[in-house]
Amino acid sequence: MTPSEPVPPAEPLTPSEPVPPAEPLSPVSRTALSVARVRAYESSRPDPLFVDPYAAAFVEAAGLPLPTSGSGGDLAKALVAHGILRTRFYDDRLLAAGADQVVLLAAGLDTRAYRLDWPAGTRVFELDLGPVLAFKEQVLDGIGARPRSGRTTLPADLLDPDWPARLVAAGFDPSRPSAWLAEGLLVYLSPEEAAGLLTAVAGLAAPGSRLLTEKGGDVAATPQDPALAHITDLWRGGLGPDTHGWLDRHGWTTGLTALDRVGATYGRPLSRPSTRGFIEAVRRTGD
Numbered sequence: 001m002t003p004s005e006p007v008p009p010a011e012p013l014t015p016s017e018p019v020p021p022a023e024p025l026s027p028v029s030r031t032a033l034s035v036a037r038v039r040a041y042e043s044s045r046p047d048p049l050f051v052d053p054y055a056a057a058f059v060e061a062a063g064l065p066l067p068t069s070g071s072g073g074d075l076a077k078a079l080v081a082h083g084i085l086r087t088r089f090y091d092d093r094l095l096a097a098g099a100d101q102v103v104l105l106a107a108g109l110d111t112r113a114y115r116l117d118w119p120a121g122t123r124v125f126e127l128d129l130g131p132v133l134a135f136k137e138q139v140l141d142g143i144g145a146r147p148r149s150g151r152t153t154l155p156a157d158l159l160d161p162d163w164p165a166r167l168v169a170a171g172f173d174p175s176r177p178s179a180w181l182a183e184g185l186l187v188y189l190s191p192e193e194a195a196g197l198l199t200a201v202a203g204l205a206a207p208g209s210r211l212l213t214e215k216g217g218d219v220a221a222t223p224q225d226p227a228l229a230h231i232t233d234l235w236r237g238g239l240g241p242d243t244h245g246w247l248d249r250h251g252w253t254t255g256l257t258a259l260d261r262v263g264a265t266y267g268r269p270l271s272r273p274s275t276r277g278f279i280e281a282v283r284r285t286g287d
């Protein structure tokens with residue numbers, strides 16, 4: 001656990017040499033590097049939907065090539081477009097949630113604590129497996145990055161039952177509303193694991209709290225691309241296309257924004273209709 005107080009953001013520098021993770025990242029944690037590559041790519045484009053000035057530092061530190069435009073097949077292009085749109089959508093919805101406690105489940109290399117303009121008094125809690133959080137700190141410390149919110153990191157396996165108590169011990173107040181993000185996480189869990197995790201979240205989410213996550217898809221129907229097997233072979237589906245229905249039945253009122261609409265809203269229309277989308281759920285009173 002590493003609490004820190006907000007200080008003004010520093011100009012990020014990129015490391016001159018790769019500084020690989022002190023402890024090797026597991027295959028599922030390496031998917032956080034894939035997301036960082038997408039964010040580095042978008043940040044380098046003209047008219048980006050967001051700028052993550054730290055994403056390239058993670059990619060370079062891991063010794064990976066920086067992404068270039070136009071590479072990859074249809075699945076790669078779809079995943080990149082999805083990753084860009086969901087980053088911007090969640091940026092906007094987390095700030096709009098207005099909660100001063102924000103929990104990033106499986107935060108990976110998410111730098112929202114460093115790059116978003118949080119209201120004074122906001123604390124961002126970041127939970128993920130220990131090695132990925134250690135790598136993140138190593139890189140961010142190395143470039144002198146400073147968070148723009150209070151920030152508490154908590155190494156945790158979200159499948160272990162002890163993380164809710166550890167989050168409370170780290171300063172999270174379950175009696176007050178909070179905002180939760182499960183971005184790029186549920187698909188790596190089985191239906192039972194995803195349901196167990198969301199049940200644990202519900203136990204900490206006071207009425208009025210918000211939860212953002214993806215509408216799942218049918219992973220069995222995912223097109224095969226050998227270049228992406230290191231990611232897609234790890235997909236177990238989570239709660240699938242019924243994620244919002246499950247939340248509705250378990251004490252949340254859900255809104256679903258289709259990916260097409262998000263693309264149109266941000267001036268990035270999709271080339272074909274999508275069944276994907278993003279869920280914003282509000283914790284009901286008395287459930």
Ligand SMILES: C[S@@+](CC[C@H](N)C(=O)[O-])C[C@H]1O[C@@H](n2cnc3c(N)ncnc32)[C@H](O)[C@@H]1O
Nearest residue numbers: 029031032035106107108128129157158183184
């Ligand atoms: C695709 S990445 C997404 C990271 C981050 N949410 C983002 O969008 O940048 C998936 C993340 O889930 C984390 N993860 C997977 N299973 C986990 C578990 N059981 N406990 C904690 N973190 C887990 C991985 O370590 C990895 O950082």
